[in-house]
Amino acid sequence: MMKPRMMIYIVLSVILLGSPLFLDTYWVDVLNSVGLYAILGLSLNLIVGHTGLFNLGHAAFYAVGAYTAAILNTRFQIPILWLIPVCGLSAGLFAAMIARPIIHLRGDYLCIVTIGVGEIVRIALINDLSIHLPAWIKGILIRIFGLGILDIFNMLEHLVITGGANGIFGISRPTLFGLIIRKPEQFFYLIWFLVALTVFLFDQLEKSRFGRALNYLRDDDVAAEGSGIDTSHYKLAVFVLGAAWAGMTGNIFAAKMTIIAPESFSFWESVVMFTLIILGGSGSIPGVILGAFLLVGLPEAFRGFANARMLVFGAAMVGMMIFRNQGILPPLPRTFSVDR
Amino acid sequence: MEEFFQQFTNGLAVGGIYALIALGYTMVYGVLKLINFAHGDLFTIGAYLGLSILSSIGLTEHVGNITGVLLLAVMVMALVGIIGVVLDRAAYRPLRESPRLSAVVSALGASIFLQNMVMLIYGARFQVYPQDILPKVAIHIFGVSVPLMRILILMTSIILMLALYFFIQKTRIGTAIRAAAIDQGAARLMGIDVDKVIMIVFLIGPSLGGAAGLMVGLYYGQINFTMGWVYGLKAFTAAILGGIGNIPGAMMGGILLGVIEAMGAAYLSIAWKDAIAFCVLILILMFRPTGLFGERVAEKI
Numbered sequence: 001m002m003k004p005r006m007m008i009y010i011v012l013s014v015i016l017l018g019s020p021l022f023l024d025t026y027w028v029d030v031l032n033s034v035g036l037y038a039i040l041g042l043s044l045n046l047i048v049g050h051t052g053l054f055n056l057g058h059a060a061f062y063a064v065g066a067y068t069a070a071i072l073n074t075r076f077q078i079p080i081l082w083l084i085p086v087c088g089l090s091a092g093l094f095a096a097m098i099a100r101p102i103i104h105l106r107g108d109y110l111c112i113v114t115i116g117v118g119e120i121v122r123i124a125l126i127n128d129l130s131i132h133l134p135a136w137i138k139g140i141l142i143r144i145f146g147l148g149i150l151d152i153f154n155m156l157e158h159l160v161i162t163g164g165a166n167g168i169f170g171i172s173r174p175t176l177f178g179l180i181i182r183k184p185e186q187f188f189y190l191i192w193f194l195v196a197l198t199v200f201l202f203d204q205l206e207k208s209r210f211g212r213a214l215n216y217l218r219d220d221d222v223a224a225e226g227s228g229i230d231t232s233h234y235k236l237a238v239f240v241l242g243a244a245w246a247g248m249t250g251n252i253f254a255a256k257m258t259i260i261a262p263e264s265f266s267f268w269e270s271v272v273m274f275t276l277i278i279l280g281g282s283g284s285i286p287g288v289i290l291g292a293f294l295l296v297g298l299p300e301a302f303r304g305f306a307n308a309r310m311l312v313f314g315a316a317m318v319g320m321m322i323f324r325n326q327g328i329l330p331p332l333p334r335t336f337s338v339d340r
Numbered sequence: 341m342e343e344f345f346q347q348f349t350n351g352l353a354v355g356g357i358y359a360l361i362a363l364g365y366t367m368v369y370g371v372l373k374l375i376n377f378a379h380g381d382l383f384t385i386g387a388y389l390g391l392s393i394l395s396s397i398g399l400t401e402h403v404g405n406i407t408g409v410l411l412l413a414v415m416v417m418a419l420v421g422i423i424g425v426v427l428d429r430a431a432y433r434p435l436r437e438s439p440r441l442s443a444v445v446s447a448l449g450a451s452i453f454l455q456n457m458v459m460l461i462y463g464a465r466f467q468v469y470p471q472d473i474l475p476k477v478a479i480h481i482f483g484v485s486v487p488l489m490r491i492l493i494l495m496t497s498i499i500l501m502l503a504l505y506f507f508i509q510k511t512r513i514g515t516a517i518r519a520a521a522i523d524q525g526a527a528r529l530m531g532i533d534v535d536k537v538i539m540i541v542f543l544i545g546p547s548l549g550g551a552a553g554l555m556v557g558l559y560y561g562q563i564n565f566t567m568g569w570v571y572g573l574k575a576f577t578a579a580i581l582g583g584i585g586n587i588p589g590a591m592m593g594g595i596l597l598g599v600i601e602a603m604g605a606a607y608l609s610i611a612w613k614d615a616i617a618f619c620v621l622i623l624i625l626m627f628r629p630t631g632l633f634g635e636r637v638a639e640k641i
Contacts, residue, residue: 107440108374116619116621314456321435
């Protein structure tokens with residue numbers, strides 16, 4: 001016997017899959033953005049929704065993935081979809097390095113630190129990672145190593161890795177089974193296939209021992225620790241997993257846009273990802289997807305009010321916390337079958 | 341040496357501004373254990389209100405420049421303080437009994453709301469403060485010329501901070517604020533009206549932030565609707581540096597951060613200036629989360 005909720009999801013998925021047939025290119029492209037944000041939201045949901053770690057710097061990991069893809073693709077012509085695991089790995093490693101010393105911080109402090117990390121990454125990208133040593137340090141180094149070191153200074157100052165504020169362009173289109181993916185409809189199926197894959201995997205994760213442990217330490221850190229859950233290990237693991245997923249999404253974003261620049265990864269991107277979880281229903285997969293539609297899709301429908309949209313988001317966040325702090329579609333209670 | 345002294349005084353002036361904003365964070369945190377993310381935007385509102393009042397009623401033409409600026413500061417502080425109280429009523433008071441993280445999300449929402457409200461009212465472009473209000477003179481100290489503006493800013497912030505310090509330490513209401521910060525429940529039992537204390541905190545903190553906004557407008561000459569975000573984060577860093585919840589700590593932390601940042605920009609790298617404060621933030625939370633002057637270590641963070 002199928003639950004009515006499940007029926008609704010299936011009907012909506014079928015409508016969504018068929019939508020490129022009756023929507024024009026522009027709206028298909030909007031749905032592509034919704035899909036990307038849905039994946040990002042789901043990855044952040046593991047951290048924020050399931051584990052209760054406030055991460056407001058998720059765009060940093062998204063950026064690391066996107067830049068990894070863009071750099072390796074434009075420098076070494078590696079097909080971009082092959083780079084998905086590399087992007088996940090680089091974002092995950094970066095997250096592990098960042099999170100290791102700070103993961104024990106309490107909610108709001110962690111939130112501030114992740115904002116700081118996001119800003120540092122953005123500033124680093126704008127500065128092209130170039131290292132301009134101050135004159136006095138140069139002076140000391142020249143005295144120690146002689147004038148030969150000037151070449152090294154020169155090299156450090158002219159590192160062109162991230163392309164500065166202009167970013168990287170000329171990223172190649174992805175190919176899948178010999179087909180070059182270029183039209184929005186083609187991207188639509190690629191992106192929404194990945195959304196479906198993410199939903200499937202994260203649903204399994206949610207039901208697993210790992211997922212239960214995360215919920216436990218979200219609800220009561222101390223009790224979880226007392227029951228033998230290595231809380232900092234789990235927190236770190238979920239942080240790295242979420243970041244790696246965002247990194248892989250960054251790859252798809254780079255492939256879709258073919259141009260990436262630091263302002264695509266500003267603090268507001270992190271806020272949108274965070275808000276869509278809170279509004280949709282934190283810890284709930286359908287909630288997060290609904291949140292992505294509301295925050296990314298809905299503003300497109302009201303383009304006339306584009307300026308006021310963040311105003312409405314802000315007010316909605318406050319209102320939601322006051323009147324329904326579990327979000328629009330909160331997770332259902334866990335059910336376990338007894339008729340076995 | 342000349343450059344060092346210039347950077348140092350600049351750092352002190354900016355640090356005074358950070359300290360004023362940091363006080364708002366630290367006071368609210370002390371009483372409510374809430375990071376008021378919207379505080380940076382109250383600071384922005386202060387800067388914009390100052391500009392509006394200056395350009396609309398021609399205050400300085402009627403009463404002279406110095407009195408005009410003082411009156412302006414009082415008006416801005418009062419208005420921003422009222423906005424702070426309204427903010428608390430609308431966004432934080434309904435969430436007193438909710439989980440703490442709900443209040444954090446509400447604070448973020450309020451910050452987004454206020455920032456975009458400023459943008460919708462005043463536009464997204466930089467707004468320019470009139471440049472002829474305060475005399476552009478420099479004072480010679482130890483053979484180095486320091487702009488009068490810097491000294492005025494540092495002096496004003498120190499005066500405001502001292503006033504706050506004595507208010508908190510010596511008056512009845514100040515004692516009530518300290519009591520509510522230590523233990524709200526016990527303070528209630530002692531007959532302290534905690535809601536009133538919170539209201540006063542939301543009146544004083546934002547009004548200091550508004551004063552800081554006005555100072556930034558006068559010092560740098562231009563303001564933007566997003567500036568509250570960066571100043572807010574840096575001031576929060578300052579509050580943590582001094583030990584959050586600790587009022588003298590916020591003052592010292594602010595001035596210290598201003599100096600660190602000015603020195604870093606001058607002697608390390610100007611392009612990475614904004615990253616310096618965030619690095620300080622991460623390092624302090626890693627190695628000394630209770631802050632340099634934090635003595636209250638009862639709570640694990």
